[in-house]
Amino acid sequence: MKYIFFVLFISQFGFSQSLYPQDYFRNPLDVTLVLSGTFAELRSNHFHSGLDIKTQQRTGLNVYAAAEGYVSRIKISHFGYGKALYITHPNGYVTVYAHLEKFSPTIEAFIKKKQYEKESYEIEVFPSPDELPIKTDEIVAFSGNSGSSGGPHLHFEIRDNAERPINPLLFGMDVKDTKRPIVTAVYAYPKNRQSHVNDIKTKKELRLIPNKNGDYSVEPIDAFGDIGFGVVSYDQQDLAYNKNGVSNIQTFFNGNKNFEMDFKRFSFDETKHLNRYIDFEIFKTEKSRVQKLFVQSGNTLSMLKDVSEEGYIRVEDSTSSVYKIRIQDFQGNESWVSIPIKGKKAKERLEGYDLQPAYYVQANESLRLEDKNISVFFPKHTFYDNFHIDFAVSSDTLILHKDVVPLMKNCVISYNIENYSEEDKSKLFIAKLYGYYKKPYYVNTTRQGDYLTARTKSLGTFTLATDSISPTIKPINFQNGKWLSKSEYLKIKIEDDLSGISNYRATINGKWILMEYDYKKDTLTYYFDDQVISDTENNLKVIVVDNIGNSSTFEATFFRK
Structure with a gap:
């Protein structure tokens, strides 16, 4: 075979x-x-x-x-x-x-x-x-x-x-690769409440067993109804240790092909649907990308081929079957995963349901949520699925579900800040809170009158933050009043600890100069071979503005022949 x-x-x-x-x-x-x-x-x-x-x-x-x-x-x-x-x-x-x-x-x-x-x-x-x-x-x-x-x-x-x-x-470009793709996890996904895997009606990680021949098998499962599967895999080439992507994934049910993902070409318009192709919740919570080998609504990726029954398989009672996954890299090295399946109806049992949040999103309709001084607007088709969304406001903190649901469009968060003083209003911005310590990160914020607005393509916890501290500007390779004749460039360090750098402007003797901003090193660099200056005595002026509008000005004189 x-x-x-x-x-x-x-x-x-x-x-x-x-x-x-x-x-x-x-x-x-x-x-x-x-x-x-x-x-x-x-x-x-x-x-x-x-x-x-x-x-x-x-x-x-x-x-x-x-x-x-x-x-x-x-x-x-x-x-x-x-x-x-x-x-x-x-x-x-x-x-x-x-x-x-x-x-x-x-x-x-x-x-x-x-x-x-x-x-x-x-x-x-x-x-x-x-x-x-x-x-x-x-x-x-x-x-x-x-x-x-x-x-x-x-x-x-x-x-x-x-x-x-x-x-x-x-x-025709060639990369040396004789290694098989690596598989690290396999998941099963019952499609609905009438389906199950090992009596569980929600997604379940399966026990993956590496075989001596380099392929993989999964511990036999009991299942019934419509089931999808997902896989975590990567490819490693001969001359590098990087965990790279694979080139092709196909699935077969009892020898019949029912799904293919072929990574040859795509368009930039569709690339956002990666968040529908992977299990977005597992990625956000465990940093692992499970590729779902079935197609849900909204997944319109052109790389999908030969998809039968949306990639799901139907398992009948009292049957024995085999589901296989073939994963290939570009050079044709391949790894197989075999999943033996025994068809078995689940035992009838009373199900307990978790208490759901009160607000409900209809994916094909727009929705506005409001409480106190905060509102959130979701345009229609922001989400792939209907779901219960968690929405709560406490003081200036907005809890907008957990960041485990992918968005196709930006939602709009608005704060009414009329109760703040005029001085404070000018320093406020909308921030998203990250990590255990809930550190605030700037979300692009605009102000119109007494309203602050931010657009974001992720859920999570948001708040109002204040930035009243101007950016810092420090010279790196020169000092005020010193000669720079032997230097090829002029370098400055700029930093802003909260809202971040928005823009900057630098001049020498009143003439604009091109300074390259490296945000990873927080540096501005001007190269003298631009030949903007010809004077011996030169006056440098640098203005840096953060995202709230706080600004700092740095001035220095240097000499150059």
Whole structure:
């Protein structure tokens, strides 16, 4: 049976590869392709849209154009991709290079000119095809750790002409991987109250047994009715210890295929539905991503294939059956999980029901909840399911259920602050409380008259917080009144302990200068090769504002030849 499946996989794999040009795109680095992140692996609130290529724990490696084309987009932001470059190719595909340290000299000069014209570090431009043409093997940038990167690497993508990311390995790039995927947990999900697994009518983790041949089995279960299953798994490649995503998951019930998840391509519009694909509650409470091998309402992922009966199986009384899960990495290494099932009706018993909260959400209707000075508005289709929601107000603290239910849209939280003094009103913001000590974190807050409003895509506990302390600004590599002739850059540390940094502005002798903000290190850096200054005596002025509007000003004089 496995041999037949393997032959089918090889034929399908070869066919799918032939849809994409195999020798068109090169490795964008000179180093061996070793991945810290694979395509479409599960991330917080999204599927990973490319490959994270290791750069030997260094920054500054040459980044090459994967093929000829032209720079069609440059985006620089404090978060997300950081410094990112997009190249459009004659065959219609677009390659993306992100978390860069800097661009090649030609591209760097082009974008810095735009930044100085706009007087902004964060910028997005769309050059015309004739402005920045690119040749194959041309160095276009240098690898870095900018944006929301957790360490030095190159994020690399290939997108089609509809801006849908595609697994770059489908284009012939090779990664050494001879290891089977690892399975760490299996769950069973009775679909309704008429179904059960081992007399339990709610989800249940099953006892996973590793076999000597590298596959897995689950301790035999008694079940009845419509049952779904979920799995926790990862892939580990030969040259890296990272726990990466798998490439394909299929399920079979008594030899008949009833579900497939194929991680080859997706669109950015659908990536939010990852929170419906995984067991969101288990992720939030246990930090484990269970992939549900059945399809619930609202899960419209295009990566789903050959789904029969929504991926559920129907277990009849007095039957014996086998449910199998096949998990594959891109190179075709596979692991199997076998679940023997004995059909058995549950014993009749009286069920106890937990007391439910008083408020009820209808997923296809909007809902407004109000109490005292706080209101919450949910647009229709904010949630995937109808459910009882916990809503309670105590003083300025809002308990809005637990953060275990995924949202498709932002809900709107509003506070009436008319009972506060005018001075206090200007320092208030809406915060979400995290952790054991309920530490407040700023939620993007706007004020209109006596109302504060915040939009959030998560439930949890919220409160009003006050920020009356201005940001701090400290020089790192210079002192007031000193010479800086030998320095290549000027670096400053900026911090705000509560609401966070909102914006900043720096000038030398009254001229705006480009300072790069690294939020992970709380630094602003200006590079003298921008050639903005030509005077010997220079007056630096930096203004930093937090999200509430508290501001600090730093001034210093330095000398340079």
